[in-house]
Amino acid sequence: MAKFFLFLWDHKQSLIFLLLLLLSLAALSLSGTQRFHLARQINRTIITPFQMAVSQVDYVLRLKKENEGLRKNNFILTLELFHLEEAKKQNQRLERLLDFARRAPIHFIACRVISGGLGEKPEVFIIDKGSLHGLRPNLPVLVPEGLVGKTIEIDPERTVVQLYNHQDFRVSAKPSKGEERGIAGSGPGGELYLFNIPLRTLLKEGELIVSSGMGGIFPKGIPIGTVASVEKDEEMGIKLRARLIPAVDLDKVQEVFVLADSAFVSPTAGELYEATDTLLNLWNEP
Template sequence: MNVRLRTRLRTPLVIAATLFFVLAVLSLSFKHAPVMQAAEGLIISLTAPAINGLNWVGGSLKRVWSDYFYLVGLRKENAELKRRLEEYQLKEVRYQEALLEARRLEILLELKKQLALPVTGARVVAYDPSQWSRCVIIDIGKKEGADLGLAVLAQGGIVGRIIESYPHYAKVMLVVDRNSGADAIIQRNRVRGILQGKGGNRCSLEYVPKNADVEVGDLGLASGLGGIYPAGQVFGRVSQVDKKTGGPFQEIIVTPGANLSALEEVLVVKTAKLAFNP
């Protein structure tokens, strides 16, 4: 079958080759003949637009191909720039966090100098998820000297006191917890009352007679009585006063000076406790 196919193809190929040779000879022989020049002109006129179109298409394909590779390279470059930008943003966040932490620690260090009391630093590692209490967990415990009843301070004022202590952790009851209570005074005129936790982010100054002079904005301090909190440390500011309540006492709301919802670093005051009722 292959022999027959080769035989059948051989004849047309021979004819085509012969015609090509004859045309080449004629072209060389009659290159300057008017008839050949007219035929050549006609052929050029007919083929030139097609050749020009093919050149345009080829150029367009070349440009498209070049643009494609340019866009691929540009996409890779953009991806790399985006990655570097994300790295720089992450470094910026870390830098800002380190800067803020340094400022907080600087403030605590200044507070430590002002106290003139033995203190140790600690970090808040967790908040008590219970809805019935306001407590936090700090990363020091009995091994580090964080005993029951010790006062805990932070930037802005008193945080609370330790009510449970473990080998390397301790639980701190915040001053806004409903079970928290301590003797307090108004700085301006030394009016005394009991600072009682009310839940949320507020306390009340209890047992203050209606004729006592207490105003919104007054600063509430620890009196030092009871031996729980160091005298003169800030509980917070009076945010509400109501003398129209029934009974002999006015209703006074105190907002804590420390931001108890965003605690990170605290100081534990390592002094003897005169009274402690967890």
């Protein structure tokens, strides 16, 4: 039915001409007075209402076209606003990264995250630099908020980063103001935990947990998370475990730093020495 009406509308001029032709032929058989009255009657009952209907339909179609144009312009403006907001956020992130890099004369390699891996909670990132840029396996990956993970697979121009929520990720960790060490890594439900804590250790909710510098990969002082709760580790028996709130929200990470400083990295083995100093001062700067 809609196609029928569209056909009539597209051929309205031809239909009007045909209608007027038929009426003209019919009027030839009438007298002059009758033709005059017929013409007035046709004008009042057919032509004028038809012209009004055509005018109304034209108005509706024009209004529809204008609305479509307005919707298109609104969509374009929304996209432009989104791009402006994204550019603003990116500038803020880059300013934060630059400020972090300026806090100490440490060699960081800035990288962009180009893939977040697979799954609802990715356990790896792929970054846009590789061996051609000086990256090697087992280098710490950081952002201004703290620890992201470590490099594991290196291509010339790409690197796979194992994230702190990966089931195989482990880092020696301790309270920022204490010396009792444990092992931080992925625990029940994929959440971040500090394991192997001695029973005598007193951990408080909200206490900052940082890398301890042991284990040969991560220097001291990199923020890992804050204590959310402490419980007895049923698997270890005589040990505690603490659930941590990660220092870094992986969903928001788009750029990272890879620590490749000669003060920490062995130029021959490509491994990190145990740090003689701490990196915690990077996060204590204003």
